[in-house]
Amino acid sequence: MVKYPVVLMICTLLLAGCGKIEPGAHLAAGAAASDKVPAEEPAISVQGPMSVSRTELPNGHKLSVTLVKGRYFEDWTSPGPFMGKNWEGEFRLQWLNESGKEVHSLSLNAPFHTESMTFNEVFSIHTDDYNDDGNLDFVIGQYGSSNGNVYRMFTLNQTEKCIQELGLQSSHELFISSSEGRYSVPLEKTGKGAFKISYYDNAKGSTIDETYRWDRDRFVKQ
Structure with missing residues (x-):
């Protein structure tokens, strides 16, 4: 025969030992743990210059x-030519030997007559001997318009x-429409010491070739 008073006494003791649990109390406890202020994360820092192009030449240079000097930032919300990663500011064009020691360098901003340049991708520099003097030549460009870039x-x-x-001649720059890159493109050699470029002309509604x-x-x- 079960004695109900004894059972009730045991249940009462168990409840007293565990304590009263309010509805949602476990959620509150979890929230309290997650609401703790996390340790401050270190800021991103850059040590030294940042390269947007580092191209090896045939001789190992x-x-x-x-x-x-400048800044790096990312913009993934503004559609356009500079959406994504951006390196902006003062740039130098460097010639390095096999061990990475600088042979010569110059300001890249000066030829473009601007205090600030922008590159929004890492790129390779295309080199060739275009004037047939035995030296490697190349072009470096900046965004010009939706039709092409200025080099x-x-x-x-x-x-x-x-x-x-x-x-x-005259303008000291080339305007080129190319699908082979924005910041350095190969030029089409048409003979000894000659090359051809192409660009789209909105006014004429056609592609223009220049030699x-x-x-x-x-x-x-020509």
Whole structure:
């Protein structure tokens, strides 16, 4: 025969030992744990210059485009040519030897006549001998419009061991529409000391081809 008073006494003792649990109390406890202020995370810091291009040349030397003063930021909400990663500020164009020691460098902002340049991707520099003098030449560009980009032309002077800007007739720059990159593109060689570029002209509604040929100390549009 079960004695109900004894059972009731045992249940009462158990309840007294566990204590009264309010509805949702376990959620409150969890929330309290998660509401603790986390330890402050360290800020992102950059030690030294940032390279947006580091291209190895056939002889083991390298060409580098390096941000030396400015900022890095990301913008994933504004559709347009600079959506994504951005390096902005003052850049230097560097010629490095096999061990990474600088042979020569120059300000990249100066030829573009601007205090601030922007690159929004890491890229390779395309080199070739366009004026047939035995030195490697190349172009570096900046965003121009939805139809193309603006480029300045440079060469690695092996005799004087320096980077020099190559002369271009009148404007000193090339406007090129290309699907091979924004910041450095290969030029189509059309003969000894000559190359061709193309761009889309909105006013004419067609693609325009231009040929340049080396004439003594600069490329002249034919």
